[in-house]
Amino acid sequence: MPLSGAPYGEHQIVLPEPFDESLKDAPIDLEIRIEMFRKQHQIRQLEKRLYTLFLEGLVRGTSHQSMGMEATSAAFGVALRPDDYSFNTYRGHGHTVARGVPPEPIIAELLGKATGLVGGKGGSMHLTSVEHGMMGSYAIIGAHLCIANGAAWSAKLRGTDQVAVAFFGDGATNIGAFHEAVNYAANYRLGTIFVCENNLYMEYTPIAEVTPVRHPAADRAPAYGLDATIVDGNDADAVYLAARAAIERARTGGGPSIIEAKTYRHGGHSRADPGKYRPDPEVEAWLDHDPIPMYHQRLLDLGVGEDRLTAIIQQVAAEIDRAAEAAKSAPEPPAEALWTNVWANGGSQWRN
Amino acid sequence: MAELTYREAVAAGIAQEMRRDPSVVFLGEDVGGAGGVFKTTAGLLEEFGPDRVVDTPISEQAILGAAMGAAMTGLRPIAEIMFSDFFAVCWDFVANEIAKSRYMTDGMVGCPLVIRSGNGAGLRFGAQHSQSIENWAMAVPGVKVVAPSTPKDLIGLMAASVRDPDPVLLFEHKALYPSKGEVPEGEIVDELGKARVLRDGSDATVVALALMVPRALEAADRLAAEGIHLTVIDVRSLVPLDTATILRSVAGTSRLFTVEENPRLCGWGAEICSIVSEEAFWDLDGPIVRITTPHLPLASAPNLEDLALPDADRIAATIKAALG
Numbered sequence A: 001m002p003l004s005g006a007p008y009g010e011h012q013i014v015l016p017e018p019f020d021e022s023l024k025d026a027p028i029d030l031e032i033r034i035e036m037f038r039k040q041h042q043i044r045q046l047e048k049r050l051y052t053l054f055l056e057g058l059v060r061g062t063s064h065q066s067m068g069m070e071a072t073s074a075a076f077g078v079a080l081r082p083d084d085y086s087f088n089t090y091r092g093h094g095h096t097v098a099r100g101v102p103p104e105p106i107i108a109e110l111l112g113k114a115t116g117l118v119g120g121k122g123g124s125m126h127l128t129s130v131e132h133g134m135m136g137s138y139a140i141i142g143a144h145l146c147i148a149n150g151a152a153w154s155a156k157l158r159g160t161d162q163v164a165v166a167f168f169g170d171g172a173t174n175i176g177a178f179h180e181a182v183n184y185a186a187n188y189r190l191g192t193i194f195v196c197e198n199n200l201y202m203e204y205t206p207i208a209e210v211t212p213v214r215h216p217a218a219d220r221a222p223a224y225g226l227d228a229t230i231v232d233g234n235d236a237d238a239v240y241l242a243a244r245a246a247i248e249r250a251r252t253g254g255g256p257s258i259i260e261a262k263t264y265r266h267g268g269h270s271r272a273d274p275g276k277y278r279p280d281p282e283v284e285a286w287l288d289h290d291p292i293p294m295y296h297q298r299l300l301d302l303g304v305g306e307d308r309l310t311a312i313i314q315q316v317a318a319e320i321d322r323a324a325e326a327a328k329s330a331p332e333p334p335a336e337a338l339w340t341n342v343w344a345n346g347g348s349q350w351r352n
Numbered sequence B: 001m002a003e004l005t006y007r008e009a010v011a012a013g014i015a016q017e018m019r020r021d022p023s024v025v026f027l028g029e030d031v032g033g034a035g036g037v038f039k040t041t042a043g044l045l046e047e048f049g050p051d052r053v054v055d056t057p058i059s060e061q062a063i064l065g066a067a068m069g070a071a072m073t074g075l076r077p078i079a080e081i082m083f084s085d086f087f088a089v090c091w092d093f094v095a096n097e098i099a100k101s102r103y104m105t106d107g108m109v110g111c112p113l114v115i116r117s118g119n120g121a122g123l124r125f126g127a128q129h130s131q132s133i134e135n136w137a138m139a140v141p142g143v144k145v146v147a148p149s150t151p152k153d154l155i156g157l158m159a160a161s162v163r164d165p166d167p168v169l170l171f172e173h174k175a176l177y178p179s180k181g182e183v184p185e186g187e188i189v190d191e192l193g194k195a196r197v198l199r200d201g202s203d204a205t206v207v208a209l210a211l212m213v214p215r216a217l218e219a220a221d222r223l224a225a226e227g228i229h230l231t232v233i234d235v236r237s238l239v240p241l242d243t244a245t246i247l248r249s250v251a252g253t254s255r256l257f258t259v260e261e262n263p264r265l266c267g268w269g270a271e272i273c274s275i276v277s278e279e280a281f282w283d284l285d286g287p288i289v290r291i292t293t294p295h296l297p298l299a300s301a302p303n304l305e306d307l308a309l310p311d312a313d314r315i316a317a318t319i320k321a322a323l324g
Helices: A021-025 A030-057 A068-080 A093-098 A101-110 A144-157 A172-175 A175-188 A218-224 A238-251 A282-286 A293-300 A307-329 A335-339 B008-019 B044-048 B060-071 B084-089 B089-097 B134-138 B149-165 B212-225 B243-253 B268-279 B300-306 B312-323
Strands: A085-089 A134-138 A164-170 A191-197 A228-232 A257-262 B002-004 B024-026 B053-055 B076-083 B114-119 B144-146 B169-173 B180-183 B194-198 B204-208 B232-235 B237-239 B258-263 B291-292
Touching: A021 A238, A021 A293, A021 B243, A030 A068, A030 A093, A030 A238, A030 A293, A030 A307, A068 A093, A068 A164, A068 A191, A068 A238, A068 A293, A085 A093, A085 A144, A093 A101, A093 A134, A101 A307, A134 A144, A144 A164, A144 A175, A144 A191, A144 B008, A144 B060, A144 B089, A164 A172, A172 A191, A175 A191, A175 A218, A175 B008, A175 B060, A191 A238, A218 A228, A218 A257, A228 A238, A238 A257, A238 A293, A257 B002, A282 B237, A293 A307, A307 B232, B002 B008, B002 B212, B008 B044, B008 B076, B008 B169, B024 B060, B060 B076, B060 B084, B060 B089, B076 B084, B084 B114, B114 B149, B134 B144, B134 B169, B134 B237, B134 B268, B144 B149, B149 B169, B149 B180, B194 B212, B194 B243, B194 B268, B204 B212, B204 B312, B212 B232, B212 B258, B212 B312, B232 B243, B243 B258, B243 B268, B258 B268, B258 B312, B268 B291, B291 B312
Parallel strands: A085 A134, A085 A164, A164 A191, A191 A257, A228 A257, B024 B053, B024 B076, B076 B114, B114 B169, B144 B169, B204 B232, B204 B258, B258 B291
Antiparallel strands: B002 B180, B144 B237, B194 B232
């Protein structure tokens, strides 16, 4: 029996806290803020275009979008060093963009084209770009938290101060791999940063209905001797401050961190899901708590000219247009690609 | 030339590679301070220190995840899964993550790592600590699978696995740990994907793996006394599979028997039977016969466990009956 006992779809709604206006005065360089603004737009506009491409029937398979959740990935994308590692979930388009991957290979990958980021072999759920530190998008809940530990361990043994970030959803906090990973990282003081993007729904079920604590990631942290930070995941400045602190801690041998970013997806869980189980007042309140218009206004309040912001938006739009056209006209992967890259020798032979 | 136990060969093989390459690291439950629950890894912590030999919590997912993440970023990890039965709690990492990362990223992300594990029956440990799961592993595209039967092969295949750029599952047979064998001095490096003909005979070819190898050899000895001469091949590597050696032998003997410890359905021998049937059917003078553990969980009572596993008596009797 769910904790609330409420019939499906009639659960108690969770409203966003108002934006913290004092963050306008946070010690964050204005150019960093401009970059976070740009990345949020890159993600939003890419996701919108991908949605259009679904409607045109050009994207097959499933896809999990992050409209409404851009602030967290954008803030980490700016806070991380290029040689740091990030590990995403299958809801990873935004995190991929945030690390600096251009839109064309991402769109091409979703269209199943040879010019896709991973040659058309991965698709939406497996975007990867090692040259950008984006070590993969993982589609089985929880595994990549353990894998991120390995990257952090490797950095430590190799004597670098690279950190590893694992992004995951609220639903992942109820799988064993989450607990194994956090325990492991805490025990060996690995430089892993666990970032829970809590969008209130594990998939189609409210996380509160299946979890006995209010903050599914943060409330578990004390069990592993860790403090957790809860932030407004729709406020890039809030996330950036938390990211900066966690990264500094990880780089200097202080061990892992858990950050729980409260957020909301504007759409359903996946392409097949209209998200009708979410009560209207909740959806409306969170649509009002949109990270992008808020951040636009904050930058205006900080004295950035509207013309500069508009120019960024237009520049991003033009880039997405170009990328989409190039991806559409790219060829399919050649048939030979079916047989390549099972093994390091490039082939797939399993017998002589 | 020195005589080592199969047990000692584990530590010797790991140490050889850790001395050679500082990026080789080793992790698992009770592997360091305790030297392994089977005492296979004694001395490694003392020689290589706690940065490179890590005693982990009982967290098989965390172990394989750490190994994978480290392999993706420049290390060459060896991870231990204490009993191969425990792969069931971390199979996601083998089947979904480690095996598929290279293909899914079109070659961008590789996982050069070794997962070694105590496999097989004979110790009366019951159904959850005795399984032979090599056939689970070979069913997953993207992992290599080896199962040595002697101390020398264990060291050589360990070295080949560590140096291989692809992920390798190395199955040690728990019942072989006390067995002894000659091991040459100096570095030993073997090759994946090579079967070994251990005995030549003209009447039939017998392919076996791990603990079934000495049992097949014993059966061959007994049948030789009765005038039946067998070729015995240690398959050693299931992926890659040395079908050439097997097909060549069958072309000469015209009969094939597999001796498998894994439960019958979809055991590794079934794949070999399929290949030989398709590609060497006209070489055969009679049906191929599989000698396997029945499709049963294993019991802990010694007599029941012994009844389940192919032994030299059953192997010899089955072959003799089939050859008429």
